[in-house]
Amino acid sequence: MTIIETPSDWPADEAAARRIQDELRDRVVRDEPGPAPGTGLVTGVDVAYDDDRDLVAAAAVVLDAGTLDVVAEATAVGRVAFPYVPGLLAFRELPAVLAALAALPAGPGLVVCDGYGRAHPRRFGLASHLGVLTGLPVLGVAKNPFTFTHGPLGEHRGAAAPLLAGDGEEVGRALRTREGVKPVYVSAGHRVTLDNACAHTLRLTPRYRLPETTRRADALCRAALREATAAR
DNA sequence: GCGACAG
DNA sequence: ATCTTGTCGC
Numbered sequence: 001m002t003i004i005e006t007p008s009d010w011p012a013d014e015a016a017a018r019r020i021q022d023e024l025r026d027r028v029v030r031d032e033p034g035p036a037p038g039t040g041l042v043t044g045v046d047v048a049y050d051d052d053r054d055l056v057a058a059a060a061v062v063l064d065a066g067t068l069d070v071v072a073e074a075t076a077v078g079r080v081a082f083p084y085v086p087g088l089l090a091f092r093e094l095p096a097v098l099a100a101l102a103a104l105p106a107g108p109g110l111v112v113c114d115g116y117g118r119a120h121p122r123r124f125g126l127a128s129h130l131g132v133l134t135g136l137p138v139l140g141v142a143k144n145p146f147t148f149t150h151g152p153l154g155e156h157r158g159a160a161a162p163l164l165a166g167d168g169e170e171v172g173r174a175l176r177t178r179e180g181v182k183p184v185y186v187s188a189g190h191r192v193t194l195d196n197a198c199a200h201t202l203r204l205t206p207r208y209r210l211p212e213t214t215r216r217a218d219a220l221c222r223a224a225l226r227e228a229t230a231a232r
Numbered sequence: 233g234c235g236a237c238a239g
Numbered sequence: 240a241t242c243t244t245g246t247c248g249c
Contacts, residue, residue, distance in 0.1 A: 046239095047239075047240085048240075048241095049239085049240055049241075050241090051240085051241085084238095084239065084240070085237095086236080086237040086238070086239090087237080087238085089238055089239055090238095092239075092240095093239075114238075114239065115238040115239060116238055119238085120238080121237090125238070126238075126239085140238085142238050142239085143238080143239090144237090144238065144239090145238090146236095146237065146238050147236070147237055147238095185238085
């Protein structure tokens, strides 16, 4: 198996990483609604780590947006490119994610990633960063509210409440995907609207709290990491 | 200065 | 993210 390399222009420290986020932030496209839910392709991306062995594995799983059937998969394994720092997650995950996407036989369509897009200290989370680098429509679905807050929301599937930043801006939405279950936290990445991102998220959660895209990608990158670990 | 903090 | 058994429930 091939171990991908960290890009030569990757930031060496946190200050450099923040500088890059400040530079790229204005390239995010926020006025495109994005693909219609249920049509075309939807691709989930996720990453698993083995910090002891300095390994990271990423997976991209392409689903038919209408049937949610898997139509393509790809993985990539690499060295950990950056430590986990809240607000700088993209620098840890992107090299492997980009490699997995590049290994797909065809275009991914809309991309769904773990974590945030606009809901970010500098309004440039993983989903935004991935979108700007690839030009693809991307949205983020996170499992935790990070530093953001939201009011109460109904118990029924589809109930939502604005996810608010400290300055009161709605940077995302807490969205209940399963009746009576903790909500997920949706935010727009690139070339998708928050409303459309939520509509996609609901279509991707007919049965579980998390989108089928991330569930499939999570299982695949863990398997890829196991194989990479076993191969050494 | 200290704590909180996507994965 | 990751370390981890059994267990309650559809």
